[in-house]
Amino acid sequence: MYRYDEFDHAFVSARVEQFKDQVERRLAGELTEEQFRPLRLMNGVYLQLHAYMLRVAVPYGTLSSRQMHKLAHIARRYDRGYGHFTTRQNIQYNWPALKDIPAVLDELASVEMHALQTSGNCIRNVTADHFAGAAADEVGDPRPYAEILRQWSSMHPEFSYLPRKFKIAVTGADRDRAAIQVHDIGLHLKKNEAGELGFAVYVGGGQGRTPMVAKKIRDFLPVEDLLTYTTAIVRVYNLNGRRDNKYKARIKILVHETGTEEITRQIEAEWQAIKETDLKLPQQDVDAIDTYFAPPNLVQRPEGWSGLAAARKADHAFSAWVDQNVTPHKNPDYGVVTISLKPIGGIPGDATDAQMDLVADIAEKFSYDEIRVSHEQNLVLPHVAIADLRIVYDLLLTDGLATANAGLITDIISCPGLDYCALATARSIPVAQRISERFGDPERQADIGELKLKISGCINACGHHHVGHIGILGVEKKGEELYQISLGGSGDEICTIGDITGRGFSSEEIVDAIETIVDRYLEIRTDKEETFLATYRRVGAAPFKDALYSEVANAA
Amino acid sequence: MSVKVLTANRLTDGEVVWLGANGEWLEHIDGALIARHAEAVNALEEAGKSAIKSNLVIDVNVIDVEERGTDLYPVRLRERIRQLGPTIRLDLGKQAEKPKAA
Amino acid sequence: MSDIEQPAGELWGREGFREDPYVTAQTLEEAGDAPAVILPLGAWLGLTEETRNASNRKIGVLVAPGESIEPLLPILDSIPVIALQFPAFNDGRSYSKAELIKNQHHFKGELRAVGDVLIDQVAYMLRTGFDTMKVNHAVTLNRLAGHNLHDVPGYYQPGRGSHTVSGTYSWRRVPGA
Ligand code: HEM
Ligand code: SF4
Numbered sequence: 001m002y003r004y005d006e007f008d009h010a011f012v013s014a015r016v017e018q019f020k021d022q023v024e025r026r027l028a029g030e031l032t033e034e035q036f037r038p039l040r041l042m043n044g045v046y047l048q049l050h051a052y053m054l055r056v057a058v059p060y061g062t063l064s065s066r067q068m069h070k071l072a073h074i075a076r077r078y079d080r081g082y083g084h085f086t087t088r089q090n091i092q093y094n095w096p097a098l099k100d101i102p103a104v105l106d107e108l109a110s111v112e113m114h115a116l117q118t119s120g121n122c123i124r125n126v127t128a129d130h131f132a133g134a135a136a137d138e139v140g141d142p143r144p145y146a147e148i149l150r151q152w153s154s155m156h157p158e159f160s161y162l163p164r165k166f167k168i169a170v171t172g173a174d175r176d177r178a179a180i181q182v183h184d185i186g187l188h189l190k191k192n193e194a195g196e197l198g199f200a201v202y203v204g205g206g207q208g209r210t211p212m213v214a215k216k217i218r219d220f221l222p223v224e225d226l227l228t229y230t231t232a233i234v235r236v237y238n239l240n241g242r243r244d245n246k247y248k249a250r251i252k253i254l255v256h257e258t259g260t261e262e263i264t265r266q267i268e269a270e271w272q273a274i275k276e277t278d279l280k281l282p283q284q285d286v287d288a289i290d291t292y293f294a295p296p297n298l299v300q301r302p303e304g305w306s307g308l309a310a311a312r313k314a315d316h317a318f319s320a321w322v323d324q325n326v327t328p329h330k331n332p333d334y335g336v337v338t339i340s341l342k343p344i345g346g347i348p349g350d351a352t353d354a355q356m357d358l359v360a361d362i363a364e365k366f367s368y369d370e371i372r373v374s375h376e377q378n379l380v381l382p383h384v385a386i387a388d389l390r391i392v393y394d395l396l397l398t399d400g401l402a403t404a405n406a407g408l409i410t411d412i413i414s415c416p417g418l419d420y421c422a423l424a425t426a427r428s429i430p431v432a433q434r435i436s437e438r439f440g441d442p443e444r445q446a447d448i449g450e451l452k453l454k455i456s457g458c459i460n461a462c463g464h465h466h467v468g469h470i471g472i473l474g475v476e477k478k479g480e481e482l483y484q485i486s487l488g489g490s491g492d493e494i495c496t497i498g499d500i501t502g503r504g505f506s507s508e509e510i511v512d513a514i515e516t517i518v519d520r521y522l523e524i525r526t527d528k529e530e531t532f533l534a535t536y537r538r539v540g541a542a543p544f545k546d547a548l549y550s551e552v553a554n555a556a
Numbered sequence: 557m558s559v560k561v562l563t564a565n566r567l568t569d570g571e572v573v574w575l576g577a578n579g580e581w582l583e584h585i586d587g588a589l590i591a592r593h594a595e596a597v598n599a600l601e602e603a604g605k606s607a608i609k610s611n612l613v614i615d616v617n618v619i620d621v622e623e624r625g626t627d628l629y630p631v632r633l634r635e636r637i638r639q640l641g642p643t644i645r646l647d648l649g650k651q652a653e654k655p656k657a658a
Numbered sequence: 659m660s661d662i663e664q665p666a667g668e669l670w671g672r673e674g675f676r677e678d679p680y681v682t683a684q685t686l687e688e689a690g691d692a693p694a695v696i697l698p699l700g701a702w703l704g705l706t707e708e709t710r711n712a713s714n715r716k717i718g719v720l721v722a723p724g725e726s727i728e729p730l731l732p733i734l735d736s737i738p739v740i741a742l743q744f745p746a747f748n749d750g751r752s753y754s755k756a757e758l759i760k761n762q763h764h765f766k767g768e769l770r771a772v773g774d775v776l777i778d779q780v781a782y783m784l785r786t787g788f789d790t791m792k793v794n795h796a797v798t799l800n801r802l803a804g805h806n807l808h809d810v811p812g813y814y815q816p817g818r819g820s821h822t823v824s825g826t827y828s829w830r831r832v833p834g835a
Contacts, residue, residue, distance in 0.1 A: 005826070007812045007823075007826060007830060010810075010811045010812060011810050011811065011812050011814075014810045014811055015810065018808060026567075026611075027567070027568065027611075029610070029611040032608075032611075033567075033608065033611075033614045035797070038747075038748070038776075039778070047565060047570060047614065047615055048570075049572070049634070049637060049638045050570070050571075050572060050638065050641060050642070050648075050649055051565070051569065051570035051571065052569070052570040080648055095570075095648075097568060097569035097570070098567065098568055098569060098570065099568055099569070121748065121750075148829075151814045151827070151829065151830075152814055152815060152829055153814075154814045155782075155810065155813070155814070156814075156815055157753065157781070157782035157783075157785040157786050157813075157815065157817055158750075158753045158754055158756075158757050158782075158786050158815075159750070159753075160750065160753075160782060161747070161748050161749065161750025161753065161779075162750060163750075227829065235754050235757070238750055238751060238753070238754045239751055239754045239755070243723075243749060243751075273762055274762070277816075278816040278828065278829070279815075279816065279829060281828065281829075282828050285827045285828050285829075288827070289827075347644055347645075418633065418634060418637060419637060419642035419643055419644050419645075420642060422615075424634070427633075427643065427644075429642075429644045430643060430644055433644065476633075479631070479632065479633070481633070
């Protein structure tokens with residue numbers, strides 16, 4: 001993984017020193033809240049309902065054991081013993097005191113981490129496929145490019161006061177695990193006919209109150225043009241994006257209002273003017289960054305497979321976990337392990353300090369020191385030998401980290417909602433917990449198969465509900481929590497925004513309503529191979545609406 | 557009938573506080589200064605502004621509460637959650653430190 | 659509060675504060691016989707070429723964030739100063755305009771930022787191509803007077819007033835001409 005050099009260290013420490021000074025001035029009353037707010041946001045510090053919140057960037061979701069130990073230490077020492085892993089591959093601490101935050105940033109800097117650009121109208125933490133560098137289906141590792149983008153976007157003098165936040169995601173496989181089409185810029189690393197690496201470029205996707213799927217504006221952009229082309233896009237946006245209404249300020253609205261053809265023309269014209277400038281990437285620099293992400297020297301461990309078969313036979317639960325949570329690795333002796341942060345009835349994405357330490361220890365011994373944070377709020381051990389799966393499973397089991405539900409209905413994405421968030425209109429976590437309990441039986445969820453359920457506590461859509469196979473949006477109506485359901489959304493390579501079913505459901509009704517939908521799916525799927533999404537795409541919303549509204553009406 | 561109180565988060569640590577009848581910012585809603593009519597609400601708003609100026613608190617809001625016996629019960633769920641803590645972690649927030657007196 | 663005198667109304671550049679030779683006016687008439695004037699874009703574009711190029715006075719142009727710089731690009735050589743407005747600190751359009759004017763179109767005159775500028779933004783402005791600023795933010799003025807630019811030791815992008823460093827990536831720079 002990338003390691004800071006002196007340049008990076010000096011940069012990050014200077015930023016920490018600046019923020020220390022700003023916090024001191026704030027606490028001394030020399031800065032007003034109005035003056036301080038933009039400064040604290042630049043450092044990832046929000047105010048939530050109960051306390052401040054600190055959002056720490058995990059660039060493209062990659063962590064070392066040492067960094068994970070540090071995150072655990074921060075949770076223990078400065079927070080309440082846990083952290084929340086988010087859909088943006090960040091970790092959020094919910095209870096830090098303002099006066100402690102400079103110390104936390106110092107601690108983070110000591111392990112080459114920071115909270116910069118996790119908020120504000122700038123280019124945010126760049127996200128990537130969480131299986132990057134390990135997945136069997138990968139064309140190229142997206143992380144070197146995400147790292148180049150991270151560096152280039154850090155304190156960018158031209159792009160730090162954009163009309164609105166700006167999110168870039170990069171994936172390196174045809175199977176899109178990074179939801180690139182719901183980002184401001186989505187980059188799909190691929191090879192052209194000559195076998196050279198480049199990107200398909202998508203622009204103008206996003207969620208929030210006006211969800212939109214990004215438009216592809218270029219089928220192949222050579223790697224050397226990554227920064228010039230991105231600059232052209234962001235410049236066109238900075239100059240022309242709307243600033244009169246914050247709900248219309250994202251690039252998706254500009255693309256929509258300008259038209260894909262015209263915006264593409266503008267971007268290409270700007271790009272022609274800057275294509276040959278200093279931002280053109282020399283191959284040697286790309287190679288140098290690439291080296292940091294060179295795959296670990298995996299020891300051949302072919303003995304794993306025979307042992308695995310026996311272990312699976314002996315232990316049904318272990319076998320289910322292997323089926324569900326282990327994904328093929330480039331190297332046939334290895335697997336990619338998803339550590340579910342979705343125990344049945346638990347809080348999606350939360351991990352205790354002890355769990356973080358445990359994951360760090362396991363990664364050090366069994367995953368070449370690497371950990372990933374997924375946008376699905378899980379953790380990933382990217383390089384586990386098949387021969388070690390059993391022992392890794394047993395270790396995970398000791399602290400509730402071996403739930404065999406990756407990709408299943410209980411692997412729910414949920415934003416913090418009204419339990420923490422100052423913008424929320426309804427709670428989302430308790431709904432997730434009740435759904436998880438309802439479908440918690442392993443046989444039942446395995447039978448239901450792949451089903452992505454995502455919940456947001458307000459229209460901002462931090463919980464990705466628009467791209468949930470089943471999405472739930474919590475709103476407030478006449479002082480009560482009300483939950484709207486949408487169906488058929490998908491954040492992968494065939495990206496769709498879900499359709500709202502109709503009137504919303506009360507907190508008491510919502511879990512039954514979800515069960516009604518799932519039962520209807522089980523009735524009408526052609527066979528067990530037809531997933532919920534495939535069924536929905538075949539039959540449309542009608543059968544589900546019938547089930548939902550007639551049954552609830554009958555029950556009432 | 558609902559009356560109003562003034563709430564905010566403390567500058568140094570973000571702790572939820574309410575303006576007390578004694579003029580102090582209290583960590584619990586009991587003893588909060590209650591406004592029963594428009595003038596009193598104005599006074600609360602003024603008190604809020606001056607507290608912001610003196611850099612004691614941030615995010616100051618006048619909220620609706622009901623008087624239920626001797627208890628103050630915030631009307632909105634949001635405010636009840638601020639008063640107690642996350643509903644999904646009863647071990648955190650104010651609910652954890654102060655078991656409600658029977 | 660700092661006890662440094664706030665030189666409001668003066669112009670700041672890398673060398674420090676100096677007197678601003680320009681007056682800002684809505685029309686040329688309003689400016690009387692001032693030898694150096696800055697006019698809003700609309701008024702400036704309304705002048706005849708002859709007036710603009712008159713040798714006895716300098717006439718600069720003030721551009722609001724929502725106004726296009728397109729009409730200026732072909733005639734940059736005849737403009738002594740372009741002032742880009744920052745009515746609010748968070749309206750960042752003028753940074754991109756600075757980049758276009760200075761770096762893409764090689765404007766040789768003075769590029770000036772006017773308005774609500776936070777101290778943390780000054781370094782960004784210098785890097786995108788601004789030469790001077792006329793600032794109304796008291797804290798900023800104080801910090802400028804104290805030569806505290808809130809800058810970082812290294813940049814991750816090319817830009818004005820910085821140079822390349824050998825042995826590191828092509829996009830990196832360090833401060834200094
Ligand atoms: C205090 C907490 C939070 C605040 C104040 C907040 C605020 C917002 C706002 C205002 C938007 C709407 C942006 C727009 O439509 O232009 C948004 C979108 C989003 N947020 Fe959050 N958020 C919070 C927590 C989170 C968390 C915990 C996550 C991850 C689990 C997250 C991830 C996202 C994502 C993925 C989107 C939608 C994608 C898009 O930008 O279009 N946020 N957030
Ligand atoms: S979706 Fe709404 S409630 Fe959920 S975290 Fe985002 S802003 Fe908060």
